[in-house]
Amino acid sequence: MRPTPPPGVFSGFRGRTASTSGGRRSGTGPRTGAGSASSGIPGTLRALGVRPSKRLGQNFLCDPRVARRIAGLIEDPLEPVLEIGPGLGALSIDLATPGRQFVAVELDFRLAEHMAMGLRPFPRARVVQGNVLDLRLGGLFPDGGRVTVVGNLPYSITTPALEWILAQAERVGRALLMVQREFAERLTAKPGTKEYGSITVFVGLNAGVQNCFRVSPGAFFPRPEVDSTVLEITPRPFPGTTAEERETASRMARASMGSRRKTLANALARGLELSADEARALLAEAGVDPVRRGETLSAAEFVALARTWLRRGRPGGGA
Numbered sequence: 001m002r003p004t005p006p007p008g009v010f011s012g013f014r015g016r017t018a019s020t021s022g023g024r025r026s027g028t029g030p031r032t033g034a035g036s037a038s039s040g041i042p043g044t045l046r047a048l049g050v051r052p053s054k055r056l057g058q059n060f061l062c063d064p065r066v067a068r069r070i071a072g073l074i075e076d077p078l079e080p081v082l083e084i085g086p087g088l089g090a091l092s093i094d095l096a097t098p099g100r101q102f103v104a105v106e107l108d109f110r111l112a113e114h115m116a117m118g119l120r121p122f123p124r125a126r127v128v129q130g131n132v133l134d135l136r137l138g139g140l141f142p143d144g145g146r147v148t149v150v151g152n153l154p155y156s157i158t159t160p161a162l163e164w165i166l167a168q169a170e171r172v173g174r175a176l177l178m179v180q181r182e183f184a185e186r187l188t189a190k191p192g193t194k195e196y197g198s199i200t201v202f203v204g205l206n207a208g209v210q211n212c213f214r215v216s217p218g219a220f221f222p223r224p225e226v227d228s229t230v231l232e233i234t235p236r237p238f239p240g241t242t243a244e245e246r247e248t249a250s251r252m253a254r255a256s257m258g259s260r261r262k263t264l265a266n267a268l269a270r271g272l273e274l275s276a277d278e279a280r281a282l283l284a285e286a287g288v289d290p291v292r293r294g295e296t297l298s299a300a301e302f303v304a305l306a307r308t309w310l311r312r313g314r315p316g317g318g319a
């Protein structure tokens, strides 16, 4: 049977946290029986002395249906899970199944303490207080094996968290991440569109990305201004590439798209500190038209460019 967390833990869905008066109101959260979840969350936050911090991206999920939907994407109840930023536990309550190894990393020490209390009934669950970006999966899950990473990601660390996940690809089965809709669109954009950028290429080189579902601002407290999207990200190398090729291709994508108005030859020359002639020679050898814009190149074309660069060695510097 599923252990029951003590009252007052795991957000405003249970126990003493429900409060219907005062506090900040999102006004649009779903009703969850005794008072709305959105009214429970302000009460819990007040009790903990937490004012939602923009810097920490503290928009708490207050729609349990969304939490259940995310947790439902993980079929195996024993699959080890890392949650980034559990906050008040809106997702954790569905993720910390009995028997599952579950680690939640929370930067805000008041929320981490609150979570530690909430996770007490789950012997294989624990909270680590700290910045997830300073930690490693090897330390959090020393027994080895692949982990599913889940998080309603704070906006400020969306890109670094994604890089963090993909830098440890050998330990990640997949990641289920709630991100701003615009960010999700960037990850799945096609070359030549305004959403397409170096982060699209980086992710395309290192993972498969799938849109799972969209979440409206009313599902959070405080209510954000933008929609969110839940993504499934599965680490996998771009077919036939080495780590060095992918790293170089990413670097070239960053260099090529640093200044959107420039032609590829000029942007590459500037970004890689080459002369214009060297940049043009590199592009000619890779079979890429130098007057194209960087944002029109596919991941495969950046791989071709990276291979040429690696084959030639740094111009003037031998192999």
Ligand code: SAM
Residues within 6 Å of the ligand: 056, 057, 058, 059, 060, 061, 062, 084, 085, 086, 087, 088, 089, 090, 091, 105, 106, 107, 108, 111, 130, 131, 132, 133, 151, 152, 153, 154, 157
């Ligand atoms: N998972 C909760 C939910 O869905 O309601 C909270 C999500 S809230 C968008 C982001 C959470 O991440 C906050 O609790 C915040 O304190 C925490 N956080 C922010 N930066 C962090 C970091 N670098 N490492 C770990 N947690 C972080």
